[in-house]
Amino acid sequence: MLRRLSPIVILALVVCLIIGLTPLAYAGNPAPTFERALRTAARQWSATHSMEAAPQAAAGMTVVATGLNNPRGLTIGPDGGIYVAEGGTGGADCYQVDPSDPTFVMCIGATGSVTRIENGVQERIAVGLPSMADPSGFAASGPSRISWRPRDAFAVILGLGTDPAVRDQLATAFNPMFGDMGKLVTMNPAGSWSYLADVAAYEGTANPDGGAIDSNPYAVYLAQGRRRLVADAGGNSLIEVSNDGQIRTAAVFPDRIVPYPPMFGGGEGPMQAVPTSVTQGPDGAIYVGQLTGFPFIPGSANVYRLTPRQGPQVFASGFTAIHDITFGPDGSLYVLEVASDLIACELFGDCNGRLIKVAPDGTRTVVARDLLFPGGVAVNQAGQVFITLFSVMPNMGMVVRVQ
Numbered sequence: 001m002l003r004r005l006s007p008i009v010i011l012a013l014v015v016c017l018i019i020g021l022t023p024l025a026y027a028g029n030p031a032p033t034f035e036r037a038l039r040t041a042a043r044q045w046s047a048t049h050s051m052e053a054a055p056q057a058a059a060g061m062t063v064v065a066t067g068l069n070n071p072r073g074l075t076i077g078p079d080g081g082i083y084v085a086e087g088g089t090g091g092a093d094c095y096q097v098d099p100s101d102p103t104f105v106m107c108i109g110a111t112g113s114v115t116r117i118e119n120g121v122q123e124r125i126a127v128g129l130p131s132m133a134d135p136s137g138f139a140a141s142g143p144s145r146i147s148w149r150p151r152d153a154f155a156v157i158l159g160l161g162t163d164p165a166v167r168d169q170l171a172t173a174f175n176p177m178f179g180d181m182g183k184l185v186t187m188n189p190a191g192s193w194s195y196l197a198d199v200a201a202y203e204g205t206a207n208p209d210g211g212a213i214d215s216n217p218y219a220v221y222l223a224q225g226r227r228r229l230v231a232d233a234g235g236n237s238l239i240e241v242s243n244d245g246q247i248r249t250a251a252v253f254p255d256r257i258v259p260y261p262p263m264f265g266g267g268e269g270p271m272q273a274v275p276t277s278v279t280q281g282p283d284g285a286i287y288v289g290q291l292t293g294f295p296f297i298p299g300s301a302n303v304y305r306l307t308p309r310q311g312p313q314v315f316a317s318g319f320t321a322i323h324d325i326t327f328g329p330d331g332s333l334y335v336l337e338v339a340s341d342l343i344a345c346e347l348f349g350d351c352n353g354r355l356i357k358v359a360p361d362g363t364r365t366v367v368a369r370d371l372l373f374p375g376g377v378a379v380n381q382a383g384q385v386f387i388t389l390f391s392v393m394p395n396m397g398m399v400v401r402v403q
Helices: 007-021 034-048 164-173 176-180 199-206 342-348
Strands: 002-004 062-068 071-076 082-086 093-096 105-118 121-133 143-147 154-158 183-187 193-198 217-223 227-232 237-241 247-252 256-259 268-271 275-280 286-290 301-307 310-319 322-327 333-337 352-358 364-372 377-379 385-389 397-401
Touching (some): 062 121, 071 385, 082 154, 082 397, 121 176, 164 199, 183 199, 199 227, 286 322, 322 377, 333 377
Parallel strands (some): 002 093, 217 275, 275 322
Antiparallel strands (some): 062 397, 082 143, 105 121, 217 227, 237 247, 256 268, 275 286, 286 301, 301 310, 333 352, 377 385
16 A cells, blocks of 8 residues: 655655665765665666576575575574574555655565574564565565574564654654664564664664764674674664663764765765674674775775773774674684675676685685675584575575585
8 A cells, every 4th residue: 555644754754764765866866875775786686587586596505595585684593593584575554755756665564574494494483573665675674683692582683774753753654663663672482572672762862973863773692791782884883782671882983084986076075884793702802894884995894893991993804895794613703795896786786795704813715705685694503604695685585504
């Protein structure tokens, strides 16, 4: 069902959402977003490939799950199974945001889920989580990452990608489910879930980085000490959530001044950090991977290390568009790059990602390349590595084992 919104809500959306969710021409919009680049590239890929045939994994990879809806992060659970956060496909409630653009339509529904893969059996154990997407279901916002820790419940983070005030306006004017985007969910192994904290609302009131208010809670990790750490890619911050849902700022990642490409006018300007991943290392420190914001300069993404006594320090550099990080049982850091060049990803559909292994001595090895729309990475105790692919596509996502 397609509906129109009130002029007040439309104005707020145009101001706060249009850069991230509409296919603006580069000439009129010098700041394309990560989500838009992947959405555009996914559509280009689907236009030249059969959507009826199942996508294929690259040589040397073993497919362990298929038919997933926008699969993003994954984790190894208490039973050794693989748990995958699926962003969903949006829903049947659709509305036209911009009255002058009939193609600018967004839909919401309870299609987000968590799938468990164990002993060759694939099952959605948690359903009914909120999901937001355009009518095609590409690049949905919904369950983004999942984490687990012994003697604790799972944690699932729901993405957003805008000012939480706009979210709240949509919830009031259109569908209350919008108000649940950007929240942290707690879930037991059987799939029963409930909301624990509103991370997006914290960005709206605290605004840790002091910039424009924008929240996209993208990753969650259950660290030692019963700490729930959330990387807010929109807020450029790391947030800590207590057992009773209290929130505080753990770290802020400032902008960097970088040269802008000639196609965007040259000169210099700020590049946001955009933290998209968080994990804990064997040394007990917290590690955060960054995607970086516009102009998405290849080789400019870092992995930061944080301790209780020291803020973010560069641990490893020279990466591009980091989408996820995790440690293996041998102490190696695995870094998942979503693309080698996000500008080329949107313009030419060149969105092949890589998985890089950083050994404890610093040696780097490319474990997998030519990864199509990778979403997340997890390593089990046997050292087997699993990745989600086609992570921005409905019903085409998969999990593969790369070693």
